[in-house]
Amino acid sequence: MNAYTPEQYRADLRQILSKETDNEKITADIKPLSVRLAADRSWFKDEYRTIDEAQGFGLHLLFEEDNHDLAAFVIAWAPGKGLSAHNHKTWAVVSGIEGQEEETNYSRLDDGSKSGFAKLEKTHVETLYPGGAVCCMPEDIHSVWNNGDTVAVSLHTYGRHLNHTGRSIFNIEDNTEIPCIVNVHDS
Numbered sequence: 001m002n003a004y005t006p007e008q009y010r011a012d013l014r015q016i017l018s019k020e021t022d023n024e025k026i027t028a029d030i031k032p033l034s035v036r037l038a039a040d041r042s043w044f045k046d047e048y049r050t051i052d053e054a055q056g057f058g059l060h061l062l063f064e065e066d067n068h069d070l071a072a073f074v075i076a077w078a079p080g081k082g083l084s085a086h087n088h089k090t091w092a093v094v095s096g097i098e099g100q101e102e103e104t105n106y107s108r109l110d111d112g113s114k115s116g117f118a119k120l121e122k123t124h125v126e127t128l129y130p131g132g133a134v135c136c137m138p139e140d141i142h143s144v145w146n147n148g149d150t151v152a153v154s155l156h157t158y159g160r161h162l163n164h165t166g167r168s169i170f171n172i173e174d175n176t177e178i179p180c181i182v183n184v185h186d187s
Contacts, residue, residue, distance in 0.1 A: 003040055006043055023159075052183050072157045081146055086168065093135050095132070098151070098153040100152055108139075120141060127147060
């Protein structure tokens with residue numbers, strides 16, 4: 001089988017998005033392509049394992065459209081590090097490349113009407129390994145944690161670049177919600 005490149009992946013994603021508007025169908029169509037790209041290591045660079053020590057993870061931008069739509073990243077997670085509960089405000093497909101990461105899903109119990117406040121309840125936990133993939137809808141809330149002892153690397157594809165969605169990060173201990181902006185490395 002021929003190598004599957006980020007450029008081919010991007011072209012395939014553009015084709016899907018030109019024909020489909022339903023987020024559930026979009027992510028279902030993208031999921032096998034994401035798994036395929038994550039499994040084909042011909043495009044993978046060692047620098048994708050680089051971690052921003054202050055964040056505990058490194059985001060490496062593969063591509064995004066000029067208007068910030070359709071963005072793909074390789075994210076490296078330090079052992080024992082991750083990102084606490086957050087939403088995306090866009091659809092997402094995540095495929096494992098190396099290592100493992102724990103995905104914890106939450107339900108929001110409040111109605112979102114009180115600024116800066118959010119009460120969450122844990123609903124599901126699973127570990128993502130190479131060859132596996134998970135999908136998120138715009139209002140889904142989850143946390144990601146490298147529960148292994150080596151760097152975990154995964155492919156993340158979003159309907160919009162994460163720093164352009166107005167997404168939030170949540171503190172489940174004190175029931176707070178604040179904006180979530182992350183540092184990104186252009187690759």
